[in-house]
């Protein structure tokens with residue numbers, strides 16, 4: 001998770017267990033925009049077999065269903081399933097297994113990806129092949145629910161509340177939503193900034209396909225985030241839901257961490 005950074009450094013903030021595994025979250029974000037109910041990413045899902053899950057040790061009691069129900073919604077209420085990218089820990093929850101059949105978890109939702117990333121994910125390179133699982137991806141297209149964000153026509157987002165930043169260091173054309181909410185801009189950081197531990201520039205995950213591009217993208221994004229006081233929503237941070245960053249002499253550093261509810265007026 002920290003690429004070339006030595007374990008003797010990162011284990012101070014993210015201690016590993018006897019199997020060298022660390023705790024991470026798969027935190028999703030639900031956005032209400034008028035009549036639309038947009039879910040951003042959906043975790044690893046429940047359909048993988050024991051062998052697969054033995055590498056990941058899922059823990060904790062949260063699930064998509066219980067989290068949606070707690071807010072008074074169900075899977076059928078989701079109108080838009082926005083996928084930052086198609087690695088299994090971001091899109092696995094979008095397709096479920098009923099008996100032996102694969103079905104969309106959100107039967108009334110449009111599933112959003114982009115054309116370049118879809119190409120990349122469905123014809124995977126050897127390095128990312130284990131992250132792009134057919135069973136998470138192909139049923140979306142077969143169901144007829146897949147739509148591409150029409151970046152090439154200059155319309156960068158299908159939603160009024162959202163702009164999209166494209167990052168191609170982690171994988172090709174990952175989409176980072178920048179959501180307008182009251183006076184805030186909430187950025188769903190996906191794997192551009194998995195946790196607060198990844199703020200210093202060289203902390204780039206070993207999974208990234210183009211780490212030098214990630215360095216450039218992260219530096220530009222974090223500088224903008226510091227200047228504009230963006231709220232950074234952290235998908236993988238085991239503890240912190242959100243943070244802000246600030247410029248320092250050493251580069252951009254953590255400013256403050258806080259739960260999302262601090263800026264919501266809904267009381268969730």
Ligand SMILES: [Zn+2]
Nearest residue numbers: 087089090191
């Ligand atoms: Zn991830």
